[in-house]
Amino acid sequence: MASALGDTMRAAAYESTAGGLHKNLKATSSWPLPKNAKNLSKDQTLVRVSYASLNPVDYKVPELPLLGRFVFSKGVPGLDFAGTVIESTLPHLKPGERVFGETAPPSFGALGEYLIASKEACVPIPDGVEPKHAATLGVAGLTAYQTIAPFIKSGSKVLINGGSGGVGTYQIQIAKILGCYVTTTCSGANAELVKSLGADEVIDYRSQDVVQTLTRSGNQYDLIIDNVFADADLYWASPKYLKPEGSYVTIAGNAKFSVIKNILSIFLWPKALGGGQRKFQFVTCVANAVQYAELAKWMAEGKLKAIIEQEFSLDDAGKGYERLKTGRTRGKLVVKVT
Known part of the structure; x- marks a missing residue:
């Protein structure tokens, strides 16, 4: 007691x-x-x-x-x-x-x-x-769930920027459990790890320019999750590879002036004047017992590790x-x- x-x-x-x-x-x-x-x-x-x-x-x-x-x-x-x-x-x-x-x-x-x-x-x-x-x-597990489940349906294409960290490794698995096609970025040293978790495509950000690689690929994504957001380049170029009705989601960010300036431009400037061309939002983990239970069930079933x-x-x-x-x-x- x-x-x-x-x-x-x-x-x-x-x-x-x-x-x-x-x-x-x-x-x-x-x-x-x-x-x-x-x-x-x-x-x-x-x-x-x-x-x-x-x-x-x-x-x-x-x-x-x-x-x-x-x-x-x-x-x-x-x-x-x-x-x-x-x-x-x-x-x-x-x-x-x-x-x-x-x-x-x-x-x-x-x-x-x-x-x-x-x-x-x-x-x-x-x-x-x-x-x-x-x-x-x-x-990490709940953030991964809440950055994916509300934004996709089975068959959706998902891009995860930063797939080998705590949240990213769960995002890859959850996206696959929910029937998505997954592309992720990571270093070459972690490529086999993310592939083992189900990633369909891997972009090595150290040897490839991520924006150029995505632009050349011709893929059109339903959801982009940016776990890094070191700068906004991936977002500003996203009309080339994110569907008009798609969502750009981030859990990251920092206090650098350039980052804050980009975020303000995305939200405050009208599209016609160079503001954000795709839906952009921050996702903050909110405790949810039902979603926790779902994650634990998947883990017990061996679907999520x-x-x-x-x-x-x-x-x-x-x-x-x-x-x-x-x-x-x-x-x-x-x-x-x-």
């Missing part, structure tokens, strides 16, 4: 982000329990975490110059988790049941021994699915974020919490 807990827990925590969150993350056994851990509110579940998986938002938010300094000056990072129910106010979740999901900023907390999850973001792990695999579905590059101990969680910051991970990075 939650009331039998002590007042502290083991966690990988930081008390500063100076020089980067990864440099300040340290394992401790005396971090305070999550607020309300002993007195859950409606629709909350207290989970003992077994695995967490890492996402860029975990460090990008705390490292923001002002927000990080005043709102996230210290804490336990991590959104994605898998673990065991300790107590729940939800009637369908019982103590001892295996679950997975995500927390939400500003809570984070997946790199702690205990966390509190909401109704839409805490779902049973099916039999036959390993907890560390389920832990990777939280943000987690690609895990490396597993870290809680003591080495900082090294995990250091690796994530390179932008070169193949699939997901996970941390064994308990």
Whole structure:
């Protein structure tokens, strides 16, 4: 029972982000329990975490110059988790049941021994699915689903810019499960990986000009998902390879002036004056228990698999974020919490 807990827990925590969150993350056994851990509110579940998986938002938010300094000056990072129910106010979740999901900023907390999850973001792990695999579905799996399912139908052609990362590896698989033809970009070193996941065509962005290659191909796509969005070149040229009724979706972006200028031009300038010629939108992952259950079902059936590059101990969680910051991970990075 939650009331039998002590007042502290083991966690990988930081008390500063100076020089980067990864440099300040340290394992401790005396971090305070999550607020309300002993007195859950409606629709909350207290989970003992077994695995967490890492996402860029975990460090990008705390490292923001002002927000990080005043709102996230210290804490336990991590959104994605898998673990065991300790107590729940939800009637369908019982103590001892295996679950997975995500927390939400500003809570984070997946790199702690205990966390509190909401109704839409805490779902049973099916039999036959390993907890560390389920832990990777939280943000990456759900983002992949929400960038594909609403925009396509069976037979659609999908282009994924950046297919070998945590979200991309799931996007390829989900697009194939839903009956799509998939083209993806990645480095040549990851070509065999994305092909093994079902990619029909692969463009090596290091040896090929992506825009020129797409233009020459003659393919007309129903959906383009840009996981990189380092610049807007792929979007501005998209009328050559994205159908007029197609959608251009991104989950990325940065604070560079050139990127912000391009985004404003896409949204604010009329088409006739050089504004966006194709539908453009950002997609932000929104917790959805029904969609989580679908992803877990596919995983249990062997249709969807987690690609895990490396597993870290809680003591080495900082090294995990250091690796994530390179932008070169193949699939997901996970941390064994308990």
